Amino acid sequence: MKTxxxxxxxxxxCPAALALRDEARARGLSLQLVIVxxxxxxxSNLSRQILYTAAEVGLPKAEVAAxxxxxxxxxxxxxxxxxxALLAGADVVLDGTDNxxxxxxxxxxxxxxxxxxxxxxxxxxxxQLLTILPGRTACLRCLFEGPPPEGSVPACAEAxxxxxxxxxxxxxxxxxxxxxxxGAAEAxxxxxxxxxxxxxxxxxxxxxxxxxxCGRVAS
Amino acid sequence: xxxxxxxxxxxxxxxxxLSEVAVxxxxxxxxxxxELSRRYPxxxxxxxxxxxxxxxxxNLFKNDEDxxxxxxxxxxxxxxxxxxIVPAIAGG
Numbered sequence: 001m002k003t004x005x006x007x008x009x010x011x012x013x014c015p016a017a018l019a020l021r022d023e024a025r026a027r028g029l030s031l032q033l034v035i036v037x038x039x040x041x042x043x044s045n046l047s048r049q050i051l052y053t054a055a056e057v058g059l060p061k062a063e064v065a066a067x068x069x070x071x072x073x074x075x076x077x078x079x080x081x082x083x084x085a086l087l088a089g090a091d092v093v094l095d096g097t098d099n100x101x102x103x104x105x106x107x108x109x110x111x112x113x114x115x116x117x118x119x120x121x122x123x124x125x126x127x128q129l130l131t132i133l134p135g136r137t138a139c140l141r142c143l144f145e146g147p148p149p150e151g152s153v154p155a156c157a158e159a160x161x162x163x164x165x166x167x168x169x170x171x172x173x174x175x176x177x178x179x180x181x182x183g184a185a186e187a188x189x190x191x192x193x194x195x196x197x198x199x200x201x202x203x204x205x206x207x208x209x210x211x212x213x214c215g216r217v218a219s
Numbered sequence: 220x221x222x223x224x225x226x227x228x229x230x231x232x233x234x235x236x237l238s239e240v241a242v243x244x245x246x247x248x249x250x251x252x253x254e255l256s257r258r259y260p261x262x263x264x265x266x267x268x269x270x271x272x273x274x275x276x277x278n279l280f281k282n283d284e285d286x287x288x289x290x291x292x293x294x295x296x297x298x299x300x301x302x303x304i305v306p307a308i309a310g311g
Contacts, residue, residue: 121308
């Protein structure tokens with residue numbers, strides 16, 4: 001039995017969870033999927049958060065998503081006090097959260113526990129994906145030293161995100177998580193989507209020996 | 220032949236929606252950003268902090284090389300190089 005922990009059951013988390021659950025089933029891989037989210041379904045989510053319907057507005061996302069996918073729901077905020085419990089037993093972590101604080105926290109907590117992390121993000125027409133094998137490949141802080149000050153870069157709540165792009169990046173997150181579970185991760189490469197034009201050149205991301213998160217994690 | 224700077228979608232409103240800007244006579248990454256900022260002043264604050272250093276939530280790749288692993292803003296450029304701006308994004 002493998003365990004995948006999904007942080008965020010939103011625009012990326014919904015397609016990622018659906019694709020990962022179905023791919024595991026198709027392969028006969030025994031997978032426990034844990035879905036972490038403390039948010040409730042809003043009517044404005046429905047165009048891209050494909051596991052939810054209008055009749056479920058107001059219900060906790062993690063519970064609804066988990067019920068539909070046969071997963072485990074954790075209606076909880078991912079923070080310093082909950083990280084250890086929420087990540088316990090994970091073979092891979094998928095980060096589909098929606099703010100910088102959560103993303104850098106997911107990176108730091110996964111790196112500290114040496115848990116493989118699939119980082120997917122989307123904003124407007126732009127998507128990014130980076131698979132991180134702590135101690136072996138670059139982490140989020142090797143690429144970006146830290147989060148921007150609050151308000152200086154729009155979050156998806158302000159800037160919006162293209163619904164079809166969520167499907168693309170979410171499916172890619174499921175693919176990347178499956179590669180991790182099969183021992184064939186394509187880590188250390190930043191995949192990028194410009195939904196106005198199609199995919200863009202992937203970029204190799206190197207480990208930063210002075211990285212605040214993974215610099216001291218032994219290879 | 221100039222250096223080509225690839226502008227990511229979130230910053231294109233600041234470059235008249237251009238996805239690529241050709242910059243002439245840029246011997247270093249810093250010089251390319253200076254010329255870019257001269258033409259599109261609103262871009263400067265998105266890329267550089269008050270001290271003129273690259274912001275921690277933005278990265279630059281010269282062709283396929285992360286400039287933080289080279290000489291940062293002092294990284295040499297030659298004609299035909301591609302400079303890609305990669306901003307951190309957090310939506311999900």
